[in-house]
Amino acid sequence: xxxxxxxxxxxxxxxxxxxxxxxxxxxxxxxxxxxxxxxxxxxxxxxxxxxxxxxxxxxxxxxxxxxxxxxxxxxxxxxxxxxxxxxxxxxxxxxxxxxxxxxxxxxxxxxxxxxxxxxxxxxxxxxxxxxxxxxxxxxxxxxxxxxxxxxxxxxxxxxxxxxxxxxxxxxxxxxxxxxxxxxxxxxxxxxxxxxxxxxxxxxxxxxxxxxxxxxxxxxxxxxxxxxxxxxxxxxxxxxxxxxxxxxxxxxxxxxxxxxxxxxxxxxxxxxxxxxxxxxxxxxxxxxxxxxxxxxxxxxxxxxxxxxxxxxxxxxxxxxxxxxx
Amino acid sequence: xxxxxxxxxxxxxxxxxxxxxxxxxxxxxxxxxxxxxxxxxxxxxxxxxxxxxxxxxxxxxxxxxxxxxxxxxxxxxxxxxxxxxxxxxxxxxxxxxxxxxxxxxxxxxxxxxxxxxxxxxxxxxxxxxxxxxxxxxxxxxxxxxxxxxxxxxxxxxxxxxxxxxxxxxxxxxxxxxxx
Numbered sequence: 001x002x003x004x005x006x007x008x009x010x011x012x013x014x015x016x017x018x019x020x021x022x023x024x025x026x027x028x029x030x031x032x033x034x035x036x037x038x039x040x041x042x043x044x045x046x047x048x049x050x051x052x053x054x055x056x057x058x059x060x061x062x063x064x065x066x067x068x069x070x071x072x073x074x075x076x077x078x079x080x081x082x083x084x085x086x087x088x089x090x091x092x093x094x095x096x097x098x099x100x101x102x103x104x105x106x107x108x109x110x111x112x113x114x115x116x117x118x119x120x121x122x123x124x125x126x127x128x129x130x131x132x133x134x135x136x137x138x139x140x141x142x143x144x145x146x147x148x149x150x151x152x153x154x155x156x157x158x159x160x161x162x163x164x165x166x167x168x169x170x171x172x173x174x175x176x177x178x179x180x181x182x183x184x185x186x187x188x189x190x191x192x193x194x195x196x197x198x199x200x201x202x203x204x205x206x207x208x209x210x211x212x213x214x215x216x217x218x219x220x221x222x223x224x225x226x227x228x229x230x231x232x233x234x235x236x237x238x239x240x241x242x243x244x245x246x247x248x249x250x251x252x253x254x255x256x257x258x259x260x261x262x263x264x265x266x267x268x269x270x271x272x273x274x275x276x277x278x279x280x281x282x283x284x285x286x287x288x289x290x291x292x293x294x295x296x297x298x299x300x301x302x303x304x305x306x307x308x309x310x311x312x313x314x315x316x317x318x319x320x321x322x323x324x
Numbered sequence: 325x326x327x328x329x330x331x332x333x334x335x336x337x338x339x340x341x342x343x344x345x346x347x348x349x350x351x352x353x354x355x356x357x358x359x360x361x362x363x364x365x366x367x368x369x370x371x372x373x374x375x376x377x378x379x380x381x382x383x384x385x386x387x388x389x390x391x392x393x394x395x396x397x398x399x400x401x402x403x404x405x406x407x408x409x410x411x412x413x414x415x416x417x418x419x420x421x422x423x424x425x426x427x428x429x430x431x432x433x434x435x436x437x438x439x440x441x442x443x444x445x446x447x448x449x450x451x452x453x454x455x456x457x458x459x460x461x462x463x464x465x466x467x468x469x470x471x472x473x474x475x476x477x478x479x480x481x482x483x484x485x486x487x488x489x490x491x492x493x494x495x496x497x498x499x500x501x502x503x
Contacts, residue, residue, distance in 0.1 A: 002418040002431055003418060003422055060417075060418075061415050061417055062414075062416020062418070062431065062433070062436030062437055062438075064415070064416065066436055070412075070413065070415045073396035073397070073398070073413050073415065074395045074396055074415060074417075077394070077396035077397035077398070081392070081394060081395040081419070083393065083395035083417060084395040087395065168422070171389070171422060171423050172425060173422065173423055173425040173427075320425065320427055321425045323363070323378075323380065323425075323489055324363070324378065324489075
């Protein structure tokens with residue numbers, strides 16, 4: 001099909017960013033104090049992750065590098081197109097999420113990573129400190145609106161995760177995609193990869209943050225295991241229903257499970273996406289205590305690989321509807 | 325207003341591919357760029373096996389998926405029934421390419437936009453038949469106004485029971501086939 005790797009990366013990053021945001025919101029509502037590192041890392045990475053997907057999308061556009069101003073037609077040309085909905089949703093979400101990430105930075109305290117640079121790069125230090133001082137009043141102006149931004153961000157994040165599935169789900173030209181399960185599968189996978197991205201980001205943080213998070217690995221991993229179980233059920237139903245719906249969808253399933261894409265499917269989705277993280281989470285339950293912090297990089301990094309390959313395979317396994 | 329369409333009499337088609345080549349010559353397409361392609365299906369079991377030819381191109385659908393999904397409204401349905409494209413509005417997102425169930429759109433990497441059958445809009449404007457119709461050595465292709473009940477195409481549809489390709493996809497295709 002015409003959509004390949006760049007679009008898969010874009011769908012994956014949009015899902016992971018919005019998912020990280022939703023997990024941070026969930027953790028904040030549950031208890032901001034308990035899950036502080038998760039809220040912190042989820043809020044910090046969600047906007048940048050989705051924004052990072054934009055260059056991939058523009059790279060894939062035939063006119064993206066030649067006449068990029070045409071992208072503005074995308075917003076007002078056809079309000080009935082799901083892609084236009086996506087353009088509105090994602091630009092609004094990136095704006096809100098980046099503002100919240102900006103608010104997450106504490107401007108009233110000194111930043112250790114900045115102070116470390118003072119002796120070695122005095123020039124850079126001076127510039128960054130000046131920038132910080134300039135930003136401080138803006139931070140104070142926006143801060144009272146944090147609650148409203150969180151509500152708007154939650155709605156936009158939910159819309160983003162559903163949109164990535166709807167974009168290809170509404171097309172009746174590819175029977176594999178034209179399924180009610182796809183948007184919710186992508187949503188669940190977005191939550192799972194979002195949580196994984198937040199955890200991986202939190203784990204590579206300075207040591208005290210990591211210890212704080214390690215305290216709650218256990219409950220986090222149980223929630224994550226539940227997300228993966230739901231994902232398995234969704235993928236299973238999606239493939240089984242598709243295999244029995246039409247010739248083209250049947251061919252897609254064959255391609256995925258036994259054909260050219262079988263290696264990606266069984267190693268990428270079944271092993272990295274499902275089996276590997278699940279075994280680590282189950283091992284922890286049996287053990288009765290969380291693994292060390294770096295164990296999280298293995299399980300959650302593997303979730304990220306699986307989530308990306310799921311998007312890629314959904315696009316690569318597209319077989320168009322039979323004409324005869 | 326007119327609603328232009330084609331009737332293709334596949335019982336006359338020998339699968340020579342003249343229509344494909346005539347189309348490519350008319351629109352100066354690359355050799356691998358086919359706005360009109362020949363699909364071959366094998367039927368029956370040996371010794372009574374045979375091949376069936378079908379020419380597939382843009383169906384100029386009444387409710388065209390490419391028009392519906394196009395985020396910039398570069399694709400549009402003209403009042404005379406033709407589905408055309410404003411090249412200057414297209415961003416090359418390929419949403420129409422994946423949305424078309426007939427795979428009638430061919431993406432041109434060099435230009436950065438997709439191309440498709442235009443039912444030779446520049447020719448029919450001058451009253452000349454589309455290139456594929458005029459070039460068919462078997463005379464299997466007929467062009468005309470489907471809204472005019474006295475036109476040759478309308479009569480053929482009734483007389484020879486011409487049918488659309490996959491009308492169940494509910495796009496309202498305007499190319500009819502006699503089988």
